[in-house]
Amino acid sequence: MAEATRIVAAQGWAGATVAAVAAAAEISTGAVYQHFPNKGALAAEVFRRATQRELEVLGTVLSASEPVSSADRLAQGVGLFAQRAILGRQLAYALIAEPADPLVVTERLNYRRRYHEVFAAVILDGVRAGEMVPQNAAVTAAALTGGVAEVLIGQLSGPVDGPAARSLVAELTALALRCVGVPVTQFAPSALDSVRPTSADGAHSAESSLEAACPSS
Numbered sequence: 199m200a201e202a203t204r205i206v207a208a209q210g211w212a213g214a215t216v217a218a219v220a221a222a223a224e225i226s227t228g229a230v231y232q233h234f235p236n237k238g239a240l241a242a243e244v245f246r247r248a249t250q251r252e253l254e255v256l257g258t259v260l261s262a263s264e265p266v267s268s269a270d271r272l273a274q275g276v277g278l279f280a281q282r283a284i285l286g287r288q289l290a291y292a293l294i295a296e297p298a299d300p301l302v303v304t305e306r307l308n309y310r311r312r313y314h315e316v317f318a319a320v321i322l323d324g325v326r327a328g329e330m331v332p333q334n335a336a337v338t339a340a341a342l343t344g345g346v347a348e349v350l351i352g353q354l355s356g357p358v359d360g361p362a363a364r365s366l367v368a369e370l371t372a373l374a375l376r377c378v379g380v381p382v383t384q385f386a387p388s389a390l391d392s393v394r395p396t397s398a399d400g401a402h403s404a405e406s407s408l409e410a411a412c413p414s415s
Contacts, residue, residue: 210292272375284354
């Protein structure tokens with residue numbers, strides 16, 4: 199699996215053929231077929247493992263037991279998710295949106311629901327604690343999940359480094375807070391970067407995509 203994941207991270211799903219994975223792992227193609235009946239099944243397993251890892255990282259932040267607010271946890275979780283996507287942009291694109299085998303598409307839908315659940319849980323915590331405005335946590339979580347993914351899809355197609363990367367993370371984090379009804383001007387979590395947008399196009403695309411899904415109140 200490690201070799202297959204590395205291939206996807208470098209070449210996308212198209213490069214992760216059974217022959218390529220077998221060659222990278224220094225095993226026969228027959229050995230691969232002993233575990234996976236076809237390329238689609240192999241790709242689906244790569245997707246599950248890689249996405250499960252990202253979900254666990256996000257879930258750990260969102261459900262942190264430290265005495266921090268739900269808004270803090272949401273901001274830190276979205277910020278970390280964006281940072282990891284930027285650092286591993288090819289793999290992130292493959293997991294989020296790259297055209298893939300139908301088995302991978304099915305897994306995407308399954309894991310999207312799981313992302314909804316972890317976001318909904320922290321939003322519900324925030325509503326109950328009076329930190330976030332009353333809202334349907336499931337609906338907001340679905341909009342937030344889709345909005346973050348849509349922004350990242352557009353940004354991962356090219357290099358995003360240095361100030362531009364920090365700006366993108368800050369914009370995503372701030373807009374996630376607006377999405378749940380937290381005034382960003384009254385909030386200063388560690389996940390919010392003080393760097394102002396240096397790329398008008400990047401800042402605009404992030405803001406327009408997320409605010410379309412999550413208009414500020």
